[in-house]
Amino acid sequence: MDGLQIPLEHILVLAATLFSCGLMGLMLRRNIIFMLMSLEVMLNSAALAFVAAGARWGQADGQIIFLLILSVAAAEVAVGLGLVLQIQRRFKTLDMDQVNRLRG
Amino acid sequence: MNTLWLIPFFPLLSATALILSGGRMPRQLAALLGAGSVGLAAISVVMVARTYLAEGEVQQLTLWTWIAVDNFTPRIAFYVDGLTIVMMSVITGVGFLIHLYSIEFMWEDESFCRYFAYMNLFVAAMLLLVMADNLLLLYLGWEGVGVCSYLLVGFWYRDPLNGKAARKAFVVTRVGDTAMALGLLLLFTELGTLDIQAMMATANSTWQVGDTLPIIATALLLGGAVGKSAQLPLHTWLPDAMAGPTPVSALIHAATMVTAGVYLIARNYELFLLAPPTLQAVAWIGVLTLLLAAFTALAQHDIKRILAYSTISQIGYMFLALGVGAFASGIFHLMTHAFFKALLFLAAGAVIHCLHHEHNIFRMGGLRTRLPVVFWSFLIGSAALAALPFTSGFYSKDAILLTAWTAPGNGPWLWAGGLLGALLTSIYSFRLVFIVFFGAAQTEPDRQPGWKMSGPLILLCVLSLVGGWFALPLAGVLPNKGHAGISHVVEYISIATPLLGLVIAYLLFLGKQVSIASLVASPSGQALQNFWLNGWRIDKLYDTLLVRPFKSITHWWRNEPVDLLYNAMVTIARWGHGRLVTLQTGELRWYATSIVFGLVLLLAIMLRNAS
Numbered sequence: 001m002d003g004l005q006i007p008l009e010h011i012l013v014l015a016a017t018l019f020s021c022g023l024m025g026l027m028l029r030r031n032i033i034f035m036l037m038s039l040e041v042m043l044n045s046a047a048l049a050f051v052a053a054g055a056r057w058g059q060a061d062g063q064i065i066f067l068l069i070l071s072v073a074a075a076e077v078a079v080g081l082g083l084v085l086q087i088q089r090r091f092k093t094l095d096m097d098q099v100n101r102l103r104g
Numbered sequence: 105m106n107t108l109w110l111i112p113f114f115p116l117l118s119a120t121a122l123i124l125s126g127g128r129m130p131r132q133l134a135a136l137l138g139a140g141s142v143g144l145a146a147i148s149v150v151m152v153a154r155t156y157l158a159e160g161e162v163q164q165l166t167l168w169t170w171i172a173v174d175n176f177t178p179r180i181a182f183y184v185d186g187l188t189i190v191m192m193s194v195i196t197g198v199g200f201l202i203h204l205y206s207i208e209f210m211w212e213d214e215s216f217c218r219y220f221a222y223m224n225l226f227v228a229a230m231l232l233l234v235m236a237d238n239l240l241l242l243y244l245g246w247e248g249v250g251v252c253s254y255l256l257v258g259f260w261y262r263d264p265l266n267g268k269a270a271r272k273a274f275v276v277t278r279v280g281d282t283a284m285a286l287g288l289l290l291l292f293t294e295l296g297t298l299d300i301q302a303m304m305a306t307a308n309s310t311w312q313v314g315d316t317l318p319i320i321a322t323a324l325l326l327g328g329a330v331g332k333s334a335q336l337p338l339h340t341w342l343p344d345a346m347a348g349p350t351p352v353s354a355l356i357h358a359a360t361m362v363t364a365g366v367y368l369i370a371r372n373y374e375l376f377l378l379a380p381p382t383l384q385a386v387a388w389i390g391v392l393t394l395l396l397a398a399f400t401a402l403a404q405h406d407i408k409r410i411l412a413y414s415t416i417s418q419i420g421y422m423f424l425a426l427g428v429g430a431f432a433s434g435i436f437h438l439m440t441h442a443f444f445k446a447l448l449f450l451a452a453g454a455v456i457h458c459l460h461h462e463h464n465i466f467r468m469g470g471l472r473t474r475l476p477v478v479f480w481s482f483l484i485g486s487a488a489l490a491a492l493p494f495t496s497g498f499y500s501k502d503a504i505l506l507t508a509w510t511a512p513g514n515g516p517w518l519w520a521g522g523l524l525g526a527l528l529t530s531i532y533s534f535r536l537v538f539i540v541f542f543g544a545a546q547t548e549p550d551r552q553p554g555w556k557m558s559g560p561l562i563l564l565c566v567l568s569l570v571g572g573w574f575a576l577p578l579a580g581v582l583p584n585k586g587h588a589g590i591s592h593v594v595e596y597i598s599i600a601t602p603l604l605g606l607v608i609a610y611l612l613f614l615g616k617q618v619s620i621a622s623l624v625a626s627p628s629g630q631a632l633q634n635f636w637l638n639g640w641r642i643d644k645l646y647d648t649l650l651v652r653p654f655k656s657i658t659h660w661w662r663n664e665p666v667d668l669l670y671n672a673m674v675t676i677a678r679w680g681h682g683r684l685v686t687l688q689t690g691e692l693r694w695y696a697t698s699i700v701f702g703l704v705l706l707l708a709i710m711l712r713n714a715s
Contacts, residue, residue, distance in 0.1 A: 103690030
């Protein structure tokens with residue numbers, strides 16, 4: 001293949017950085033919407049790693065998995081936003097530290 | 105048409121009706137049903153007996169097959185021969201008189217209906233017992249009378265003591281019944297049938313006299329008989345069973361149920377003839393029981409307990425008769441005993457009824473002129489019990505004693521034991537008569553027995569006097585060893601002994617020539633009196649040997665040591681749950697962080713292993 005080739009390592013470093021950002025967001029943010037967004041970032045970083053690996057080895061598997069992740073993310077967001085609506089209605093807040101009634 | 109089935113059917117139908125009425129039946133109707141059904145059964149028995157006496161043929165009736173499993177097919181079937189007819193006559197005849205008597209005795213009781221329901225059920229079960237043609241049906245009747253005895257001993261169940269007596273009667277007889285059930289199983293596995301006639305024929309052809317198997321089988325049957333008939337060592341329930349109403353004691357614990365053991369042995373006599381050691385044991389159990397019970401009766405002061413011990417003692421005579429091979433004499437004594445002991449119990453019941461439920465004989469006294477009918481009944485009953493010449497008891501007891509003398513081996517010893525028993529019987533019966541009916545009056549009767557009570561008493565008096573002249577239709581049914589060729593001295597001694605007892609009783613308790621009080625007051629006399637009053641302390645012995653160890657074992661087991669393991673699992677799971685539940689905080693970010701740290705940890709371990 002000719003043209004500019006981005007080394008795989010760079011992409012993987014980018015994916016790892018994205019994943020860490022998402023993870024930090026998940027652990028540190030208290031708002032449930034931001035937590036969901038961080039989750040999306042993490043999913044997408046994993047998808048990016050798959051695509052890059054697929055391109056590197058010239059296999060279609062990476063893109064197939066990307067499509068799978070995309071649909072999983074869509075479903076997850078659909079359910080997640082539904083829950084967010086319910087939480088907002090019942091607790092009048094989106095702060096997850098306030099919503100801790102399900103405990104032993 | 106064969107009408108045998110009508111005999112147990114009448115009382116059973118009446119019992120069912122009385123039970124279904126739930127106690128709301130008017131007294132008049134309940135009394136009519138209760139006594140009338142037994143009367144009808146008695147009439148049916150008379151008709152069956154007339155046919156039997158005229159034709160001399162065994163009557164059989166098969167109703168239906170009860171159970172059919174492979175070759176085990178016991179039927180609901182009746183077998184009526186001379187022995188059955190004697191038993192049926194006693195049960196329905198004496199039973200009818202007692203039912204009639206009960207109407208007056210129980211009239212003021214609030215559970216009048218329940219009483220007659222139980223009594224009729226008892227009569228039905230007892231008839232089933234004696235009419236059964238196989239041992240399994242006999243066992244059904246056997247347990248049926250046991251249940252009725254339990255229900256009737258505990259009839260006044262509001263007093264916990266009565267319930268205790270009922271339980272004791274049930275549990276102690278259960279010991280014997282278990283042995284009997286084992287005997288039935290053994291007989292069935294060895295002989296392949298439980299039909300009594302077929303079984304005895306097979307036994308005679310497969311077993312020799314003195315084989316081990318018949319000895320074991322008959323010993324097990326004897327266990328059942330000993331329990332039901334209150335013989336040593338299972339006799340302790342009968343004195344306590346006096347907690348029930350007095351007519352119950354007369355019917356169940358004197359005339360019929362307690363003689364079921366005697367009937368069982370007589371019915372299976374061919375088996376017992378194959379096992380001479382068991383017959384020896386029967387004779388010795390009889391002698392020991394009759395002596396022990398007679399000594400105990402000397403010291404009692406409850407009128408019904410005296411009669412209870414006397415019943416044990418008289419059944420001892422029946423066992424002695426069976427043991428020495430005088431089967432017909434044993435059944436003869438069974439019949440005369442049913443007459444005079446029912447008479448004595450009913451007379452005692454009349455005394456108790458008229459004296460505000462007084463049981464202590466030392467608080468009676470002087471009733472001779474106040475209750476004349478009862479006095480004469482009691483006198484005649486005691487005379488027959490003591491076997492004074494020409495009463496019914498004289499003929500039956502004399503036959504038993506004389507046959508005992510001829511028994512091979514230790515005949516004279518058996519005879520001497522029986523004779524000593526006869527002397528004691530005479531002493532305690534007349535002690536009872538002299539203390540209750542002579543001397544100074546202690547308690548005034550507040551009523552006189554009516555015709556329903558006096559009528560049965562008078563009829564039973566007649567039977568007790570002339571019962572000795574009945575010729576029982578037992579020839580060819582039961583073997584009877586004669587007692588020919590005994591020296592007349594033995595006969596005279598047997599006749600004179602009861603008279604001697606009467607004289608001794610007169611001197612001790614009426615004439616006051618010999619002071620019984622000083623005899624009893626001495627330390628050894630007092631100890632002996634106490635010892636006999638408590639029935640040779642056998643109750644205490646059983647309490648120490650059996651009841652208390654059993655109770656301590658159950659006490660120990662009630663904490664369920666086996667369950668400890670399972671309970672420990674539950675406890676550990678609970679404890680773990682208590683600890684782990686604190687981890688569930690409900691904090692979403694805390695969960696996410698834990699997952700991350702867990703993941704990091706796992707990754708670190710994997711990476712370290714990979715390198």
